[in-house]
Amino acid sequence: MPSMLGPSEQPSPNPPLLEAYYYNGKSAVRHKVAVRLSESALDILLPSGETMTRWLYDVIVFADKSSGGVRVAKADSEERLVFLDQAAFEALRSRAPNMYTSQKRIRRGMALAIATTIVFLVGVYFVTPTLTAVFVALTPLSYEAKLGKRYAGQISSLLEDGADKKTCQGVHGLKALDKLVQALAQHAPVLLPYHVQVLDVKMVNAMALPGGYIFVFRGLLDQAESQDELAGVLAHEMAHAQLRHPMHAMVRRYGVSMMSDMMFGGSVMGGVSKNVMMTAYSREAEQEADALAVQTLQSAHIDANGLANFFKRLSKEEEKSRFELPGFMSTHPDTASRARHVESAKPGGLAVLQDEEWTNLKAVCS
Numbered sequence: 001m002p003s004m005l006g007p008s009e010q011p012s013p014n015p016p017l018l019e020a021y022y023y024n025g026k027s028a029v030r031h032k033v034a035v036r037l038s039e040s041a042l043d044i045l046l047p048s049g050e051t052m053t054r055w056l057y058d059v060i061v062f063a064d065k066s067s068g069g070v071r072v073a074k075a076d077s078e079e080r081l082v083f084l085d086q087a088a089f090e091a092l093r094s095r096a097p098n099m100y101t102s103q104k105r106i107r108r109g110m111a112l113a114i115a116t117t118i119v120f121l122v123g124v125y126f127v128t129p130t131l132t133a134v135f136v137a138l139t140p141l142s143y144e145a146k147l148g149k150r151y152a153g154q155i156s157s158l159l160e161d162g163a164d165k166k167t168c169q170g171v172h173g174l175k176a177l178d179k180l181v182q183a184l185a186q187h188a189p190v191l192l193p194y195h196v197q198v199l200d201v202k203m204v205n206a207m208a209l210p211g212g213y214i215f216v217f218r219g220l221l222d223q224a225e226s227q228d229e230l231a232g233v234l235a236h237e238m239a240h241a242q243l244r245h246p247m248h249a250m251v252r253r254y255g256v257s258m259m260s261d262m263m264f265g266g267s268v269m270g271g272v273s274k275n276v277m278m279t280a281y282s283r284e285a286e287q288e289a290d291a292l293a294v295q296t297l298q299s300a301h302i303d304a305n306g307l308a309n310f311f312k313r314l315s316k317e318e319e320k321s322r323f324e325l326p327g328f329m330s331t332h333p334d335t336a337s338r339a340r341h342v343e344s345a346k347p348g349g350l351a352v353l354q355d356e357e358w359t360n361l362k363a364v365c366s
Helices: 087-092 102-127 129-138 141-159 171-185 218-223 227-242 245-264 268-276 283-299 306-322 327-331 335-343 356-360
Strands: 017-023 031-037 041-045 053-054 060-066 068-076 079-081 193-199 206-209 214-215
Touching: 017 041, 017 087, 031 087, 053 060, 079 087, 079 206, 129 245, 129 283, 141 193, 141 206, 141 245, 171 193, 171 356, 193 218, 206 227, 206 245, 206 268, 214 218, 214 227, 218 283, 218 306, 218 356, 227 245, 227 283, 227 306, 227 356, 245 283, 283 306, 283 335
Parallel strands: 193 214
Antiparallel strands: 017 031, 017 079, 031 041, 041 053, 060 068, 068 079, 206 214
16 A cells, blocks of 8 residues: 655664673773654663763764774763764764864864963073073072073983983092182182083083082093193183073073973973083173183192183184084083183182092093
8 A cells, every 4th residue: 555654754774783882981891872864853772772861962072083983972971982984983973063172172162272371481591691591580590500401411311321321430530620610719709519420421621500500521531631621621611600690591492392391291292302511601701701710720729720621722623623512612602712711710720630530531431
């Protein structure tokens, strides 16, 4: 007998059942279920065919996707469904109007927060020297010391090769180094707790980090022909620390990362450590450090011409190695003219270390 119903009144065929795994949010146990996509809701069916629960389409949101399938959730609930078949998820997605609404809201919020932060931090990045000085002056020395300690640890880790430590551990050599550092520190105009380490690296270099942390490279120690030369380099790096030049340089160059780290915590500056080792100071900063180093050396009755001799010898090396610039000169520019300036200091002085102590210091990495 022909049907008496019009085309729009024809009953719709039963929608196909989709396979999924259901998590009730109360335990980690997953349940294999059948899912039926009805007119206005998703029905989760028991093996008997009875409806266990129903999710309205407008409360279904995307959770995540992985090799284990696509996971969706019921808003404001811990319940989850995992579809292994992408086609099954697509069938649901076409019916759920708010599937990605929460994701879009989160992305918009993150974009707004990032944009606001970038606007602020870019302004910090391009600060004028005056604003940099103000920022450094307002930075507590305790924070600067923590920053220096963090960088020192990162640089040491960066240079280590497995269990092979790159910080030299010769006990007698370190004792002699500390004696030389303390002789200088006692006559420095600014009192700082200095932490000086020798890195077992052949590069001829030395560098000051914020907060009185200083690295001397083995290559520089090998190049030093007298304790006066090493004392001059140490006095120079200590002067950088006293004048807070490392902090100034980092604020100017890494202002965005530093401000982010101070504002949000974490390890934003972790990736900066490699570049810190190659950060060069301005000519003015180097001249200031030289002047303060000479003042400290003379107060400690150490011959300041040791620093001048070191500069002159490296300057000659610079002329020979224009395409392979030694590390010290790449981070301490204008070496020749600075040697002439330091050389004008009054010659003469006393030896801080005994010959045996100087020998031990030279062998600290052995």
